[in-house]
Amino acid sequence: MEAAASGGCGSGPPLLLSEGEQQCYSELFARCAGAAGGGPGSGPPEAARAAPGASTAASGPVADLFRASQLPAETLHQITELCGAKRVGYFGPTQFYVALKLIAAAQSGLPVRIESIKCELPLPRFMMSKTDAEIRFGNMAELHGTKVQIPYLITEKNTFKRMDDEDKQETQSPTMSPLASPPSSPPHYQRVPLSHGYSKLRKSTEQMHPAPYEARQPLVQPEGPSLGGPGAKPLRHQASLIRSFSVERELQDNNSSYPDEPWRITEEQREYYVNQFRSLQPDPSSFISGSVAKNFFTKSKLSIPELSYIWELSDADCDGALSLPEFCAAFHLIVARKNGYPLPEGLPPTLQPEYLQAAFPKPKWECALFDSYSESVPANQQPRDLNRMEKLSIKDMADFPVPTQDVTGDDKQALKSATDEALPKDMSEDSATPKDSNSLKARPRSRSYSSTSIEEAMKRGEDPPTPPPRPQKTHSRASSLDLNKVFQPSVPASKSGLLPPPPALPPRPCPSQSEQASEAELHPQLNRAPSQAAESSPAKKDIPYSQPPSKPIRRKFRPENQATESQEPTTAVGGPASVATVKPHPTVQKQSSKQKKAIQTAIRKNKEANAVLARLNSELQQQLKEVHQERIALENQLEQLRPVTVL
Amino acid sequence: MGWILVTSATVILFLQNYPLYIRSVPTENELKFHYMVHTSLDVVDEKISAMGKALVDQRELYLGLLYPTEDYKVYGYVTNSKVKFVMVVDSSNTALRDNEIRSMFRKLHNSYTDVMCNPFYNPGDRIQSRAFDGMVTSMMIQVC
Numbered sequence: 090m091e092a093a094a095s096g097g098c099g100s101g102p103p104l105l106l107s108e109g110e111q112q113c114y115s116e117l118f119a120r121c122a123g124a125a126g127g128g129p130g131s132g133p134p135e136a137a138r139a140a141p142g143a144s145t146a147a148s149g150p151v152a153d154l155f156r157a158s159q160l161p162a163e164t165l166h167q168i169t170e171l172c173g174a175k176r177v178g179y180f181g182p183t184q185f186y187v188a189l190k191l192i193a194a195a196q197s198g199l200p201v202r203i204e205s206i207k208c209e210l211p212l213p214r215f216m217m218s219k220t221d222a223e224i225r226f227g228n229m230a231e232l233h234g235t236k237v238q239i240p241y242l243i244t245e246k247n248t249f250k251r252m253d254d255e256d257k258q259e260t261q262s263p264t265m266s267p268l269a270s271p272p273s274s275p276p277h278y279q280r281v282p283l284s285h286g287y288s289k290l291r292k293s294t295e296q297m298h299p300a301p302y303e304a305r306q307p308l309v310q311p312e313g314p315s316l317g318g319p320g321a322k323p324l325r326h327q328a329s330l331i332r333s334f335s336v337e338r339e340l341q342d343n344n345s346s347y348p349d350e351p352w353r354i355t356e357e358q359r360e361y362y363v364n365q366f367r368s369l370q371p372d373p374s375s376f377i378s379g380s381v382a383k384n385f386f387t388k389s390k391l392s393i394p395e396l397s398y399i400w401e402l403s404d405a406d407c408d409g410a411l412s413l414p415e416f417c418a419a420f421h422l423i424v425a426r427k428n429g430y431p432l433p434e435g436l437p438p439t440l441q442p443e444y445l446q447a448a449f450p451k452p453k454w455e456c457a458l459f460d461s462y463s464e465s466v467p468a469n470q471q472p473r474d475l476n477r478m479e480k481l482s483i484k485d486m487a488d489f490p491v492p493t494q495d496v497t498g499d500d501k502q503a504l505k506s507a508t509d510e511a512l513p514k515d516m517s518e519d520s521a522t523p524k525d526s527n528s529l530k531a532r533p534r535s536r537s538y539s540s541t542s543i544e545e546a547m548k549r550g551e552d553p554p555t556p557p558p559r560p561q562k563t564h565s566r567a568s569s570l571d572l573n574k575v576f577q578p579s580v581p582a583s584k585s586g587l588l589p590p591p592p593a594l595p596p597r598p599c600p601s602q603s604e605q606a607s608e609a610e611l612h613p614q615l616n617r618a619p620s621q622a623a624e625s626s627p628a629k630k631d632i633p634y635s636q637p638p639s640k641p642i643r644r645k646f647r648p649e650n651q652a653t654e655s656q657e658p659t660t661a662v663g664g665p666a667s668v669a670t671v672k673p674h675p676t677v678q679k680q681s682s683k684q685k686k687a688i689q690t691a692i693r694k695n696k697e698a699n700a701v702l703a704r705l706n707s708e709l710q711q712q713l714k715e716v717h718q719e720r721i722a723l724e725n726q727l728e729q730l731r732p733v734t735v736l
Numbered sequence: 737m738g739w740i741l742v743t744s745a746t747v748i749l750f751l752q753n754y755p756l757y758i759r760s761v762p763t764e765n766e767l768k769f770h771y772m773v774h775t776s777l778d779v780v781d782e783k784i785s786a787m788g789k790a791l792v793d794q795r796e797l798y799l800g801l802l803y804p805t806e807d808y809k810v811y812g813y814v815t816n817s818k819v820k821f822v823m824v825v826d827s828s829n830t831a832l833r834d835n836e837i838r839s840m841f842r843k844l845h846n847s848y849t850d851v852m853c854n855p856f857y858n859p860g861d862r863i864q865s866r867a868f869d870g871m872v873t874s875m876m877i878q879v880c
């Protein structure tokens with residue numbers, strides 16, 4: 090039947106779509122259009138969907154959909170141009186259908202040309218269906234009468250597990266040319282039995298898995314080619330992100346069918362961002378200066394132009410500083426970018442400062458947050474998509490808290506097993522996400538000390554886990570200095586003294602200077618030692634040093650988090666601790682004991698510092714030796730290369 | 737000393753006499769525009785120095801018509817941080833009045849300060865801000 094798409098601009102070739110194609114394409118289009126909002130789509134208002142308006146597919150979901158087709162980026166670009174979207178600037182029905190046809194053509198191995206779409210083609214496949222998409226589509230149409238939830242719909246965790254028959258069916262008809270995204274080897278449960286999963290989804294939740302997320306779903310590689318490649322990582326991120334979002338959605342009211350999921354900040358993320366904000370700026374109503382924010386965001390390892398663009402998007406009032414909603418928006422954009430989402434053309438409505446302020450009017454600054462957070466943390470652990478992180482080199486994540494969310498319990502177990510060793514912390518909750526610095530950082534309370542341990546773990550990566558935190562050597566004699574107690578997260582009283590990093594505190598080693606790594610290490614060491622109930626100080630010091638200044642940046646971030654806090658605590662602890670100990674003592678000896686304790690504390694600290702410095706020294710000596718050797722080798726080479734006549 | 741050259745459309749923004757931002761609407765003959773801009777840089781310097789060092793505050797940012805050629809008019813504007821904006825417009829564009837040129841420079845200046853507010857922007861880098869680009873595009877569309 091003639092697709093309506095042939096109308097419209099009329100510049101495209103007349104499309105002949107079969108029944109199945111027509112249905113499928115219109116479905117896809119509706120989904121993409123419904124998900125509009127984040128993209129610049131705008132077009133003749135046909136009210137395909139109510140709220141998002143515009144009957145054009147937003148470029149965001151569309152781009153994701155296209156990526157889900159697993160075609161190379163160049164092909165996708167070609168398709169986009171051919172279908173006319175570039176020309177008109179948006180994806181109207183015509184362009185969309187043409188694009189889908191072209192995708193199908195490309196997947197069938199035909200060149201991307203307008204002529205290709207004139208012939209009969211199978212339906213384009215997205216993300217998964219490597220097999221017979223038509224069958225699948227057909228089935229789905231039958232299964233779900235009205236709305237075929239996009240085959241590439243993401244799979245909820247529960248759906249993941251379901252490898253049902255259909256999934257097996259889609260074996261491998263690799264007519265398509267899988268490529269682009271590395272078909273990582275998602276674990277089985279990640280294979281998306283689309284139709285099946287879909288049915289389950291529909292039954293279980295309303296979620297609409299926004300196209301973008303679905304597009305991000307881990308690839309299903311029925312063939313099992315190179316499963317589990319590096320691509321698994323981003324996919325997992327996506328998966329977790331998606332899952333978390335979808336779960337969130339489940340709880341929330343799904344007013345708009347396809348809101349800007351990628352750009353919507355969930356509660357957990359919000360809390361995380363807020364905590365990060367607090368780590369940089371204790372006053373939630375004031376601003377983070379540009380340089381502070383720059384240092385912070387630079388740790389995300391995104392390129393400077395991208396960071397610059399993100400800043401441009403998020404600093405709505407262009408004042409060179411980030412307020413809390415602006416910060417959340419920026420952070421969210423960074424997270425999204427790290428997870429592979431393209432940056433939007435404009436700030437999505439869900440990230441506008443007004444929206445953010447309205448949506449989350451009351452950041453729970455009070456301690457209750459932390460307390461409650463502890464309970465929610467375990468739940469959140471899983472939500473963070475860390476199980477995927479296991480593949481992801483911890484190192485990548487370790488240096489920047491990019492929260493990915495994953496809500497499924499299955500992930501939990503995977504996470505647990507995977508991350509167990511790396512997690513030496515005292516976290517009461519499952520140690521699932523120790524590797525994920527994000528999750529660590531997301532736990533505000535633990536930030537003061539458990540996070541440090543987590544970071545340590547992350548830094549170490551494969552190093553054997555340190556024994557669970559506690560009883561530090563430092564505590565052996567100081568009755569007063571019970572740092573464990575002092576740093577209990579539930580200590581609101583001390584919180585004031587501990588947590589708010591004094592803004593005046595000189596910024597910890599600048600992230601950009603690796604030479605300061607030693608300094609960074611030193612301070613974190615010092616800071617961590619007292620604050621860290623996790624390990625004995627010496628062990629602690631050893632650990633970071635096992636990763637010599639080659640990882641200064643990672644350290645820098647942590648120091649920023651902890652150093653500022655910890656430093657305060659160390660000093661503050663010394664004070665109150667000594668004071669506390671004084672009490673039991675007879676008043677007569679008050680002074681002397683107080684001083685003694687203070688001296689002992691100082692001695693301890695100095696010893697730790699010495700040990701740290703000694704380690705550092707030895708490491709540097711080693712490096713110096715190596716450099717010398719290199720130099721000698723080079724000189725030898727030079728000698729040999731000298732022309733003989735020079736003699 | 738930054739440079740912005742805007743022709744009917746070329747915009748070049750220079751810092752310390754090397755370009756920070758260049759944009760031309762008619763993309764041919766760009767070289768000619770660049771040449772004109774470079775020569776007009778001297779005029780700008782002259783105007784600045786003519787003001788005297790004590791008058792930095794009082795010096796107007798808008799320098800006005802630097803020199804007219806038969807085909808083009810060149811306008812200049814300098815900020816307090818010695819960033820020069822140079823705009824070259826077509827002489828046939830008689831509709832452009834002085835006020836409009838001033839307002840265009842003001843918009844450029846505002847956008848430039850927005851760019852500077854971005855902590856990721858290092859002074860001296862080429863300007864790659866999309867907002868800035870958008871603003872310049874809209875300006876040039878309006879002019880042409």
